[in-house]
Amino acid sequence: METLKEFMLLFRMSPSNEQPTVEQMATMQNQWKNYIGSIASQAKLVNTSRLGFKGSCINPKGQISNNIYISDNQTLSGNMVVKAISLQEAENLAKNCPVLAMGGSVEVRPLIPMEF
Template sequence: MRQDWGSFIGNIAIKEKLESTYQLGFEGKQISTDLKVSDGMLISENKIISGNMIVKAHSLEEAVEMAKNSPILKMGGTVEVRSIIPMEN
């Protein structure tokens, strides 16, 4: 799997489409609207987000095509593709 991930990320990087990628840790805290802090991470429908990748794409469809090669799909996982909205000062 490690080699698959290296190839997947490397191929995107070679095309100069990779901005950043991070694997998320397994420890976390949740803060609710009343500022109560609890241990753990959000698990919805028995699924968690395990990492993220920001790529340069001209369209959502182009990003989807890149995501179709993700090794997580071979492991039975899913990939979610979203646009991002840069924060402005």
């Protein structure tokens, strides 16, 4: 049996001031519930979390700006750690992510354990 490695899926979205309707929110929640549930049912989910769209950035000089980092009109909106045999398998798990249908993107990265 092959050893499973951990990969982080980084979800990126364009920030928006538009508030989704109640129906849109219910649809999105069901899509995410089904997506996360599918990965969990395969025993490949480690954890997942959403990120708020407010925060701050601290530069190397220790200066704090009261905004989040946005590049190419996208910012991190959440992440998920999954177990997979390979990067390709982790990519295949990411292909069904609801953020893609919402105009966002998913970056897939292997996790490298920190050794002290």
